[in-house]
Amino acid sequence: MDQNLFSYIWRHSRREQIAVIAVVLASLPFYYASLNLPALIVNMPIQGHGFESPGASQPFFPLSLPWFGEEVVIFPGIPLDRLSFLIALSVLFLTLVCINGIFKFQINTMKGRMGERLLRRLRYELLDRVLRFPIGHFRRVRPPEIASMVKDEVEPIGGFIGDAIELPLFAGGQAVTALLFILVQNFWLGLIAAFMIAIQSLVIPLLRVPILRLGRLRQLQARDLAGRVGEIVEGISDIRTNDTANYERADIARRLGQIFFIRFELYQRKFFVKFLNNFLAQVTPFIFYALGGYLAIKGQLSIGELVAVIAAYKELPAPIKELIDWDLQRQDAQIKYEQVIDQFQPDGMVSAAIQSLPEADIPPLKGRITASDLSAIDDSGARLLEGVSFDIELDSHVAFAGPPGQGKEAAAQALVRLVAVRGGRLILAGHDVALIGDAVIGRRVGYVGHDTYVFTGSVKDNILYGLKHEPRRPSALSWSMRDRAELAASGNPSFDPFADWIDYEAASAATIEDVEARIIALLPTADFEDDVYQFGLRARIDPIATPELAALALKAREALRPRLIDPAQGGLVEPFDVEAYNRNATLEENLLFGLPVDPNYVGASLPQIQQIANLLKELDLFNPLVAAGREIAETMIELFRGLPPDHPFFEQFSFISATEMPEYQALLNRIPAGAVMGPQDAARFIALSLRYVxxxxxxxxxxxxxxIKILAARRRLQAWLKENAPGAIAFYDPAQFNAAASLQDNILFGRVAYGVADAQKRVGHLLSDVLDELGLKDAVLRAGLRFDAGAAGRRLLPGQRQKIALLRALLKNPDLLVVNQGLAVLDAGAQSEILTRVLAMRSGQGVIWTVARAEGEHPFDHVLVFEQGRIADERRLRRGPVKTSEAKERTLI
Amino acid sequence: MSLNDEVEALKRIKLFSAIEPAKLKLLAFASERISFEAGQSLFREGDPGDAAYLVLEGVADVVVQSSKGPITVAEIGRDAFVGEIAILCDVPRTASVTAASRIVALRIRKDVFLQLLRDMTSMALEIMRELAERLEATT
Structure with missing residues (x-):
C-alpha cells in the first residue's frame, strides 16, 4: 500500500478528482459575478449613478472582465431604466445564488461519493490484508483493535478523501478571487488583507504541531481501549471467577482518565487556535472600517466600493478558514492513515495468488506425504520442530503421538500451514505445502484443531462452512447493475454473496436435502446425534414454512396420548384440557390456556390491561389472585430472609429474585393485608400468582x-383476546400445532408431571419411541440442525463445538483428515469411540490423528512419536514393519 | 398434603430437630416431592449419591447385594430418612432402596443439602453428633 495518503488518493480516484476540479472551475466565474453584483446594485439603481437625468437608461448584463486594468466587453447589454434596472439586477442576483447553490450541491455530491468509494476500497483492502496475515501475527493482535482500525480509525480519512484535492482548489480559488476582487477595488486594502492572511497561514500551522501529536496519542489510546474492552468481554468468565471485576474497573478508569486528559488538552489547544484565528480574521475588517471609512469620507473611495470590499472580505475568512482546517485535516488523515496501514503490513503476508480461486477443480490428492529435515519455530523463537523427516502414505491411518507440545501438534499444523515451516520441505501428494494454494488444502484436506471456530449462525450453517469455497449456483438475487458499477469503482471483488456457495459434489450430494441427509448420516460418527435430537425437540417450528413437520408432530401427539394415559405410565404428563386446571402448569398458562406471543400479554403486564383486569374482577378472581400473590411474597420473604443476595437458592427456587426482594418487602409494609391498593401494586402481586405451579x-x-373461577376466566378471556388482540396468544388446541411452543411441547401437549419418579426420562423414552415409529426422527434432527449456535458458538458446549468441527471436516470427504487435539475437551472414552468410528468410515482414506500415548494397541497403520520437536520413534503396524532403529537413524541424519 | 406437612415431617427427623422452622420450610420448598410405584427404586447400590430421601408415605425395602444374592436388611416406612451418607461423603450408595408399596418421598438434592449445611452450623453440628453416635455404635 502507498505510504503517502495523497499517492493513494491520487492513484485510486484520479479521474473523479479531475471531474470535481472541472466542475469547480466552471463554477468560479459565477461566483465572481455574484461578488460584483451587490456593489453594482447599491451604486447604480439605488444611489442613482448613471441615472442622473430623468429617463436615463443603462445597459443591463454587459459581460466584461477586468483584464490588466482594462475592461474587455463581451456583451454590450440591454438598455433599461432605473427601476427596471434594479429589478433586473436583483433577479440576476437571485439567479446567481441559485446557480452557485446548484454547483455547490453537485460538487458536494461528487465529493461524497468519491470519499465513500475510496473508504470502501481502503476498508476492503485492509480486510483483504487481514485475511492474508501470516498466522503467527494473529497471536500478537487483539481482534477489537483490528475492528476499531477498519471501522472507526479510517472513517475520518474517508471524510477527508473528498476534500483532499478539491477543497484547496475551491477554497483557494475563492480566496484568490475574493482577494483579487478587493485588490481591483482598492489596491492598498487588498494588500492589507493579503498580509493578514499571510500571518494567519504562518502562525496557525505552527500552533497545530502539538495538536497533531495529541491526536496521534488519542488514536493509539482509543485503539488500546477497544482492545481492552474486547478482552473484558472475552474473558468475562475468568474475571467473574477470579473476582477481578474491580481490578478491571480500575484499569478502565485509568485508561479513560488518560483519554480524558489527552482530549481535554486537545480541546484547549484547538479552541485557542480557533480564538486566534477568529481574532486575526476580525482585525482585517477593523482596518477596513477604520481606513476604508476614512478614505470614503475623504472621497477617495466610493461608498459602493467600500461596501463591495467589505462584502468581498466577508467571503474571504470562510475559504481561508476552510483552507487552514483542510491543512489540519490533511495532516491528521495522513497520520491516521500511516498509523493504520503500518499495522496491516506485517512481514510474511500470504500472497494474493495463494487465495485466488483455482481455474479448475482440484484433483484428489494421491501418493505420499514426505517431510525432509523439517524445522519450525514459534513467534517467540522457541523450537517447535527440528530435523523432522517422515514418509507416510496419504491413504493410511497415522498417529502423531508424544507428550503435549513436543512436536506432534506442530507437525499436524504444518500440514495445513498453520505453522510456517522454516527449513526443510514438506511434500503433500507431490505439492510443496509452502507453495500450494489455499484451495488445495481447504478442499482436499480436512483439519480439526482444538480451537476450531463456530461462526454465528445455525449448527447446519457451521457444518456446511467447509463447503463454501466459491459461488457455485447463481441465485435470483444477485448484485444489481448499480452494485456492480460500485464494486468496480471501489476495487471490491465481484464474488456473488447471494449465490449458493455450497459445493454439493464435494459432499457427494446433489441438493441441499441430500447434504442434510449426509450430515444426519454423519451425526452418529461424531456422537452428535443426541445433541441435535435435543435441539430439534426444543426448537420452535414455523408450521407455515414446514407444514409437513407440523402435521407429523400432530400425528405424534395423537400416537403418544394413549400411552400417556396408559395406567402403567399413568400421570407422567398432565395433558392440556380446556375443561381442566393443569396443576403442573403455571397459573398464567392455565389462565391463558396458551402461550403469549405478544410481550404485552406476559406476567405483570396482563392485569394492567384494563379489560382483562375488569374481567378478572367481574369473575371475583382479581382479589383472590392479589391475595395469593401477597401470600407468596410473604412466604418467600419468610423463607429467603437472611440469605445473601447471591445465594444460589434465589436463582433456583425463589419466585422473587434477590433484587426484587426489598421491593416486595416495602410493598408488604406499605399496604396492610386486605387494604385497597392501586392497579400497579395489585399487578405486582398478581404477577407472583401467575408464576405459581x-x-x-x-x-x-x-x-x-x-x-374453577380460572376455568371460567379462561373461556371469557379467550373469547375477548380472539376478538380484540388476535395473534397475541397462541392458544392450545388439541387439533392444532402451536407455533409458540417447542416441538416437544407440541407433541406432549401437556406438562411433564412434577413428583413422579424419573418422569422426564420416561417421557423422553416414550417420545423417542413414538418419533421412531412415525419415522419422525429425521425431521426432528433436521429441525435440530437449524439450532442457532449463538455468537462464536457460545450457545453450545465446548464438546459440541468440537463435534461440529469434526463434522465440518468429514462432510467434505477430504483426501486427508487431520485431527489435531480436535476432540480434546471430550473424555478419553468418548474420544476413542469417535476415533474408532471415524477410522472405520475412512478406510482407504488418509487420517492423521494426534494422540497422547504411543504404546499399547493402536488402530493405526503407522505411528510417529514426537519428542522435543524430533521424531523419537516410528512404527509401521500394518503395512510392512520398519525397524525402530532405522527410523531413529533417519532422524539423526 | 402441602408444604407445611412436609415441614412437620422434617421436624420429626432428629437431624433437623434443632433447626428453626423457617429454614426447614426453605429446605422443604427447595426439595421435590416424588412418588414411586411399588417396585421402583429410590436409588440403587453403587450409584453415585445425588439426593437423600425422607419417606412421607409408604413402605420400602433396604436391599444389599451379597455373595448369595440380594438380601433385604431392613424395611423402612414413614419418617425414615435415607441416603444422607452417600451425599455427605461422596461415596456410592451402600444399599438399594426399593418401594414395597406406593411411596411418596421428599427428595432433598445434594447441592441443596450441602448448601444448607454450609449456611447452618446447627445442622452441621447435628450431623456430626449423628455420625459420632453411629461410630460409637459400631465400635
Missing amino acids: DARHRLGIITEEIR
Whole structure:
C-alpha cells in the first residue's frame, strides 16, 4: 500500500478528482459575478449613478472582465431604466445564488461519493490484508483493535478523501478571487488583507504541531481501549471467577482518565487556535472600517466600493478558514492513515495468488506425504520442530503421538500451514505445502484443531462452512447493475454473496436435502446425534414454512396420548384440557390456556390491561389472585430472609429474585393485608400468582374455588383476546400445532408431571419411541440442525463445538483428515469411540490423528512419536514393519 | 398434603430437630416431592449419591447385594430418612432402596443439602453428633 495518503488518493480516484476540479472551475466565474453584483446594485439603481437625468437608461448584463486594468466587453447589454434596472439586477442576483447553490450541491455530491468509494476500497483492502496475515501475527493482535482500525480509525480519512484535492482548489480559488476582487477595488486594502492572511497561514500551522501529536496519542489510546474492552468481554468468565471485576474497573478508569486528559488538552489547544484565528480574521475588517471609512469620507473611495470590499472580505475568512482546517485535516488523515496501514503490513503476508480461486477443480490428492529435515519455530523463537523427516502414505491411518507440545501438534499444523515451516520441505501428494494454494488444502484436506471456530449462525450453517469455497449456483438475487458499477469503482471483488456457495459434489450430494441427509448420516460418527435430537425437540417450528413437520408432530401427539394415559405410565404428563386446571402448569398458562406471543400479554403486564383486569374482577378472581400473590411474597420473604443476595437458592427456587426482594418487602409494609391498593401494586402481586405451579410449589394457596373461577376466566378471556388482540396468544388446541411452543411441547401437549419418579426420562423414552415409529426422527434432527449456535458458538458446549468441527471436516470427504487435539475437551472414552468410528468410515482414506500415548494397541497403520520437536520413534503396524532403529537413524541424519 | 406437612415431617427427623422452622420450610420448598410405584427404586447400590430421601408415605425395602444374592436388611416406612451418607461423603450408595408399596418421598438434592449445611452450623453440628453416635455404635 502507498505510504503517502495523497499517492493513494491520487492513484485510486484520479479521474473523479479531475471531474470535481472541472466542475469547480466552471463554477468560479459565477461566483465572481455574484461578488460584483451587490456593489453594482447599491451604486447604480439605488444611489442613482448613471441615472442622473430623468429617463436615463443603462445597459443591463454587459459581460466584461477586468483584464490588466482594462475592461474587455463581451456583451454590450440591454438598455433599461432605473427601476427596471434594479429589478433586473436583483433577479440576476437571485439567479446567481441559485446557480452557485446548484454547483455547490453537485460538487458536494461528487465529493461524497468519491470519499465513500475510496473508504470502501481502503476498508476492503485492509480486510483483504487481514485475511492474508501470516498466522503467527494473529497471536500478537487483539481482534477489537483490528475492528476499531477498519471501522472507526479510517472513517475520518474517508471524510477527508473528498476534500483532499478539491477543497484547496475551491477554497483557494475563492480566496484568490475574493482577494483579487478587493485588490481591483482598492489596491492598498487588498494588500492589507493579503498580509493578514499571510500571518494567519504562518502562525496557525505552527500552533497545530502539538495538536497533531495529541491526536496521534488519542488514536493509539482509543485503539488500546477497544482492545481492552474486547478482552473484558472475552474473558468475562475468568474475571467473574477470579473476582477481578474491580481490578478491571480500575484499569478502565485509568485508561479513560488518560483519554480524558489527552482530549481535554486537545480541546484547549484547538479552541485557542480557533480564538486566534477568529481574532486575526476580525482585525482585517477593523482596518477596513477604520481606513476604508476614512478614505470614503475623504472621497477617495466610493461608498459602493467600500461596501463591495467589505462584502468581498466577508467571503474571504470562510475559504481561508476552510483552507487552514483542510491543512489540519490533511495532516491528521495522513497520520491516521500511516498509523493504520503500518499495522496491516506485517512481514510474511500470504500472497494474493495463494487465495485466488483455482481455474479448475482440484484433483484428489494421491501418493505420499514426505517431510525432509523439517524445522519450525514459534513467534517467540522457541523450537517447535527440528530435523523432522517422515514418509507416510496419504491413504493410511497415522498417529502423531508424544507428550503435549513436543512436536506432534506442530507437525499436524504444518500440514495445513498453520505453522510456517522454516527449513526443510514438506511434500503433500507431490505439492510443496509452502507453495500450494489455499484451495488445495481447504478442499482436499480436512483439519480439526482444538480451537476450531463456530461462526454465528445455525449448527447446519457451521457444518456446511467447509463447503463454501466459491459461488457455485447463481441465485435470483444477485448484485444489481448499480452494485456492480460500485464494486468496480471501489476495487471490491465481484464474488456473488447471494449465490449458493455450497459445493454439493464435494459432499457427494446433489441438493441441499441430500447434504442434510449426509450430515444426519454423519451425526452418529461424531456422537452428535443426541445433541441435535435435543435441539430439534426444543426448537420452535414455523408450521407455515414446514407444514409437513407440523402435521407429523400432530400425528405424534395423537400416537403418544394413549400411552400417556396408559395406567402403567399413568400421570407422567398432565395433558392440556380446556375443561381442566393443569396443576403442573403455571397459573398464567392455565389462565391463558396458551402461550403469549405478544410481550404485552406476559406476567405483570396482563392485569394492567384494563379489560382483562375488569374481567378478572367481574369473575371475583382479581382479589383472590392479589391475595395469593401477597401470600407468596410473604412466604418467600419468610423463607429467603437472611440469605445473601447471591445465594444460589434465589436463582433456583425463589419466585422473587434477590433484587426484587426489598421491593416486595416495602410493598408488604406499605399496604396492610386486605387494604385497597392501586392497579400497579395489585399487578405486582398478581404477577407472583401467575408464576405459581401448584404441583411444584405446594404452597396450597390455589383453592378448588379459584381453579374453577380460572376455568371460567379462561373461556371469557379467550373469547375477548380472539376478538380484540388476535395473534397475541397462541392458544392450545388439541387439533392444532402451536407455533409458540417447542416441538416437544407440541407433541406432549401437556406438562411433564412434577413428583413422579424419573418422569422426564420416561417421557423422553416414550417420545423417542413414538418419533421412531412415525419415522419422525429425521425431521426432528433436521429441525435440530437449524439450532442457532449463538455468537462464536457460545450457545453450545465446548464438546459440541468440537463435534461440529469434526463434522465440518468429514462432510467434505477430504483426501486427508487431520485431527489435531480436535476432540480434546471430550473424555478419553468418548474420544476413542469417535476415533474408532471415524477410522472405520475412512478406510482407504488418509487420517492423521494426534494422540497422547504411543504404546499399547493402536488402530493405526503407522505411528510417529514426537519428542522435543524430533521424531523419537516410528512404527509401521500394518503395512510392512520398519525397524525402530532405522527410523531413529533417519532422524539423526 | 402441602408444604407445611412436609415441614412437620422434617421436624420429626432428629437431624433437623434443632433447626428453626423457617429454614426447614426453605429446605422443604427447595426439595421435590416424588412418588414411586411399588417396585421402583429410590436409588440403587453403587450409584453415585445425588439426593437423600425422607419417606412421607409408604413402605420400602433396604436391599444389599451379597455373595448369595440380594438380601433385604431392613424395611423402612414413614419418617425414615435415607441416603444422607452417600451425599455427605461422596461415596456410592451402600444399599438399594426399593418401594414395597406406593411411596411418596421428599427428595432433598445434594447441592441443596450441602448448601444448607454450609449456611447452618446447627445442622452441621447435628450431623456430626449423628455420625459420632453411629461410630460409637459400631465400635
